[in-house]
Structures are given as structure tokens and as C-alpha cells.
Amino acid sequence: MSSKAQRRGSDYRRKRKRFHANQYTRNVSDTLAVDCISASAKKLCKENYLDKEYHKKSYERIMRKINLASREVADDSMKNAAKEEVSASGRCEKWRCPKSGHSYEEWKLKHQPHCVKNHIGSSSKMEVDGMKEIFQRSVPQRNAKYIKYIGDGDTKTFPELQRTAPYSIEKVECVGHIQKRMGARLRKLKTMNRGKKLSDGKSISGKNRLTDKFIDTITTYYGNAIRQNNSSVSDMRQAIWAIYCHYRSTDEEPMHHFCPIGDTSWCKYQKAVATNSASLFKHKNIVPIAVMDEIKPIIAELSAPKLLKKCVGGKTQNANESFNSTVWKYCPKTSVWVI
Numbered sequence: 001m002s003s004k005a006q007r008r009g010s011d012y013r014r015k016r017k018r019f020h021a022n023q024y025t026r027n028v029s030d031t032l033a034v035d036c037i038s039a040s041a042k043k044l045c046k047e048n049y050l051d052k053e054y055h056k057k058s059y060e061r062i063m064r065k066i067n068l069a070s071r072e073v074a075d076d077s078m079k080n081a082a083k084e085e086v087s088a089s090g091r092c093e094k095w096r097c098p099k100s101g102h103s104y105e106e107w108k109l110k111h112q113p114h115c116v117k118n119h120i121g122s123s124s125k126m127e128v129d130g131m132k133e134i135f136q137r138s139v140p141q142r143n144a145k146y147i148k149y150i151g152d153g154d155t156k157t158f159p160e161l162q163r164t165a166p167y168s169i170e171k172v173e174c175v176g177h178i179q180k181r182m183g184a185r186l187r188k189l190k191t192m193n194r195g196k197k198l199s200d201g202k203s204i205s206g207k208n209r210l211t212d213k214f215i216d217t218i219t220t221y222y223g224n225a226i227r228q229n230n231s232s233v234s235d236m237r238q239a240i241w242a243i244y245c246h247y248r249s250t251d252e253e254p255m256h257h258f259c260p261i262g263d264t265s266w267c268k269y270q271k272a273v274a275t276n277s278a279s280l281f282k283h284k285n286i287v288p289i290a291v292m293d294e295i296k297p298i299i300a301e302l303s304a305p306k307l308l309k310k311c312v313g314g315k316t317q318n319a320n321e322s323f324n325s326t327v328w329k330y331c332p333k334t335s336v337w338v339i
Contacts, residue, residue: 135165152177173310174317179223186215198290230314240303248292
């Protein structure tokens with residue numbers, strides 16, 4: 001025993017401090033006095049008779065794990081239910097072996113009478129075949145004629161319907177798809193002119209020129225012009241050219257003759273005219289004439305009466321697309337039962 005211990009007495013035992021992560025160790029059974037920030041966490045602790053309250057971050061972490069586990073259980077449960085239904089009905093059991101031999105032929109003979117497969121071919125052809133069937137049965141089964149067809153510009157279905165339908169069909173353009181054309185054409189114009197100089201000696205892009213924000217603005221206004229004037233081709237055409245002329249205007253050459261007049265107009269210049277203060281009006285954020293001249297052919301093409309005539313009524317495919325998205329979520333094209 002050291003001399004220091006002898007001076008303190010023979011019964012002395014040194015009290016050692018045990019450290020863990022720079023903190024004194026404590027008994028695990030000790031209750032933590034932690035403030036619970038979240039009211040929902042307090043409720044959870046109270047309802048589950050927990051002896052301590054959890055911090056908000058801990059509570060959120062626990063809830064995320066519960067949510068994840070619940071989703072996994074729900075997915076497994078639905079998959080098992082589908083398997084049980086298929087097994088109980090004894091139909092559309094997929095053949096997973098090579099499609100040859102006596103076993104396959106025997107299975108095929110038993111399977112064909114109960115098979116619910118209604119399409120043979122690619123998934124892209126599924127839409128075409130489905131629409132052909134709908135139009136061909138419309139008169140004998142529904143006693144109706146579907147004289148208008150809403151589709152996008154590059155659809156493969158309409159040409160096939162024109163060839164096979166028992167009566168004439170008029171195609172109506174989806175306003176949403178027509179609106180997208182404006183953005184696509186302007187972005188293509190910007191890409192094609194990248195690195196080139198316009199008539200003013202500057203590039204097409206840059207501050208107060210053909211920026212992505214300006215393209216989105218023109219695209220939105222173009223769609224609104226069609227929707228808000230969908231009963232008249234001339235009104236749609238005037239509203240579209242009002243957008244171009246409004247941005248083309250300068251203090252020296254105001255071109256607001258297509259803009260709505262009156263003090264309730266969206267055009268600030270026309271508001272100034274209505275309040276007799278047009279002489280004090282100053283144009284702001286002017287887009288250079290060189291840029292507007294490049295845009296003009298696109299405006300002319302997308303405001304053609306032939307195209308706008310197909311937009312009368314302001315029809316859209318959004319409802320159908322939403323429904324189709326829900327259907328394909330549960331019945332994806334890539335998961336089909338084949339013989």
C-alpha cells in the first residue's frame with residue numbers, strides 16, 4: 001500500500017469516475033427527464049403508457065419506421081390477395097417454361113378456355129386496338145356515334161380510326177398539348193441559334209432576351225389565350241397576337257392595339273390610356289426587336305386558323321390521362337399474362 005493510502009486509512013477505497021463519451025456513466029434504469037417538444041409525441045407516450053417522453057426527432061424517426069413497415073405489410077398483403085384470387089379462380093397462370101413440348105401443349109389446352117387475355121401485340125398497339133374496338137361497337141351496342149376525337153398531335157390512333165371507323169370522325173386537339181408546342185418551338189429556336197448573332201449583334205439568349213423564364217411566360221399566356229377565348233377562332237387569334245405585340249412594344253412604337261381596352265385590362269398601357277395618362281407611361285423589361293422578330297414565325301404558325309379551329313371548346317385530355325395513370329398503376333403494360 002502506498003504511503004498516501006496509509007495516511008488516509010486502511011479502509012479507504014478510491015472512488016473512480018467512469019467515463020463514456022465524455023459523460024459520466026449512469027444506471028440504465030434511471031428515468032430520463034427529457035422535454036417532449038411535439039404535442040403528438042406526448043399523446044403517443046400517454047396513450048402507450050411509456051415511462052418517458054421522447055424528443056420530437058426521436059418521435060418522427062419512430063413514426064417513419066412505423067409508416068414504412070405499414071406500407072410493406074400492406075403491399076405484401078395485396079400481393080398475396082391477388083395471388084390467392086388467381087389461384088382460386090384457376091385462370092391466367094403464366095407458363096414459365098419453354099413454350100414447346102407435350103407439357104406446354106397440354107397446359108395450353110386447359111388454359112385457353114379460361115384465359116382472360118384480350119390483347120396480342122405490343123403495349124403501344126394496345127391503345128390503337130382498344131379505340132378501334134370502342135368505335136366499331138358504338139353503333140350496334142351503344143346506338144351512338146363518337147363524332148369527335150380528342151388527341152395530341154403525334155397520336156397514332158387517329159389515322160387508324162379514320163381508316164377503320166364505320167363513320168367519319170373529327171379530331172379535336174388537346175389544349176394542353178397545343179400549349180406545349182409553344183414552349184417546345186421556342187426552346188428549339190433558342191438551341192438552334194446558340195452561338196449565332198442576331199440583327200442587333202447579340203445572341204438570342206441573355207438578360208431581357210429569350211430566357212427560359214420568358215419562354216415559360218409566353219407558353220402560359222398562349223395557353224390562357226386559347227382557353228379564355230375557346231368559343232371563337234378570331235378571339236383566340238387576337239389574344240395570341242396581343243401577347244406578341246405587347247412584348248414587341250416600345251416607347252417609340254407602342255403596339256397595344258390587340259390588348260384589351262379599359263381600366264380593367266391586364267395591359268398597363270391600356271390602363272394608362274383609360275385614365276388619360278398614356279403620355280407618362282414608360283415601357284419596362286422591353287424584349288429587343290431582334291429577338292421578337294425571331295419569335296414571330298412561331299407565333300404565326302401556332303395562331304393559324306386551321307390549328308385554332310381544332311381548339312374550339314377548350315377540350316383537354318387531362319381527365320383521361322389521370323384515369324389512365326391510375327389504371328396503369330394497378331395494371332401496368334409491362335405485366336401482362338401471355339400464353
